[in-house]
Amino acid sequence: MDRRVTIRDVAAQAGVSVATVSRVLAGNYPTSTGARNKVMRAVKDLDYVPNAHARGLAGSGRKTVAVLLSAVDSPFYAAIAHGVEAEAAERDMLSLVCQTGGDPERELALVQMMREQHAEIVVLAGGVVEDDEYRERITRYAEALAAAGTRLVLCGRPAPVADVPAVILEYDNRSGSYAIASHLLAAGHRKVAYVGHVPGLSTSEQRVAGFRDALAAFGLPESAATVVHCDFGEEEGREAMHGLLDKSGGAPEYTAVFGADDWVAAGVIRALHERGYTVPADVSVVGYNDDPYAAHLNPPLTTVHIPGEELGRTAVRMALRATARTGGGPRQERQLLGTHIVVRDSVGRLD
Incomplete structure (x- = not known):
């Protein structure tokens, strides 16, 4: 076939409704054995591949955590992304890594995209120029994401205002x-x-x-x-x-x-x-x-x-805990991770 097979094609082939096909594929609604067999036979015959994005929006796909970085080639940001991905993978979540290039407009567009795709968590990593424009922008992000059921994590960033609905994760x-x-x-x-x-x-x-x-x-x-x-x-x-x-x-x-x-x-x-x-x-x-x-x-x-990797892991853990407490927990949670000196050979003592 020259075009992509759709769920409507499967329904027509199986002689059932689109809703029945959706229920069979989702596996979270009761369906008769006969209907299920027809649908699965049609899926095989048509080589139908379910749309993972659509399933995710419907709530039956894998949950997503997105991490927005200024530069993916920075070792510091790469360590955070690695931590996010590792923790997400252990929880069977899909990770998306996006590069902003330090552009606030690009960041805004990506945050909006993640909101539209119902990402479970959005992590904004790294320092920023903290001014009135930044505070207004981040507050707007957090409120919009919270309204869509998404948790915002500011990782290595200051909180814009005292009660912004976000997880604030910093290092000392x-x-x-x-x-x-x-x-x-x-x-x-x-x-x-x-x-x-x-x-x-x-x-x-x-x-x-x-x-x-x-x-x-x-x-x-x-x-x-x-x-x-x-x-x-x-x-x-x-x-x-x-x-x-x-x-x-x-x-x-x-x-x-x-x-x-x-x-x-x-x-x-x-x-x-x-x-x-x-x-x-x-x-x-x-x-x-x-x-x-x-x-x-x-x-x-x-x-x-x-602790870059631990920052990424902690971002996911804190966001999931905060989401689980929605309605009964604080709008904002904070945590500060420690830093330490690594002594090598580039410092000499003066007599």
Whole structure:
């Protein structure tokens, strides 16, 4: 046949109604043995494949969890997606991974699509620029999804308003930054530059705050905090470090550099090597995220570990618990996962 076989074709072949075919295929309504045999014979003869999407909308298909990521090639986002998929698979749920490219309009379109397809859970992962527009947009998402019976999870994102109907799942970003900055300060470093601040980005603001907290805890004045603005990324970190070296006449002014993430730190190390400096003999460098390649840099990078896979798994578990309590539970639930330092070879002690 040139066209796709439909449920109406099966009904006509079996000599029964479309509703009877639907009931037989769904398996959740009583039907006579004779009707069932006719339908299954017609399905076989016509090589009919049930429309999984239509079955899902009818409530008899596999439930779906969608995770929306800024970039699927990011190790951090990939770890979250892996966790979501692993937990969903254990519960016989279908996972959909969507890339937004950091575009709010693309994100909005995907959220709307997931609402129309009656996804059980929608996970929005990663930091955002938190402003009035963001808060209004996310609140609108959450209310619309809740009305459709879908649970929204903000994973690694701040809650827009106090009572938004969503699961808020974060990791201790600020404390992780405080811990690794304190690691540098405890090693004797007092001239530390933070490279990779993106103003307004929730992830970045929290890490800079943790950096400043550590300086204050060690009795250093606020003026001791050197914060360099640049986007997250290896090339951005490399260019920023070259800029710092150019500004100081070519010689390192700072004994240590805190890269906002591991990619930035990798770029800082590249720039130092290109100028003939050694890490950590001349300058110590730390990062954030503990991406898989961090252990293979030269030298292996001291960094902060984020439990990416556990974030994904916990997102699914919390959303399902919240959905099960609909009507009797809180509109919003929160959980904070911990972070920890991974000490490798990129930090040297000062005498």
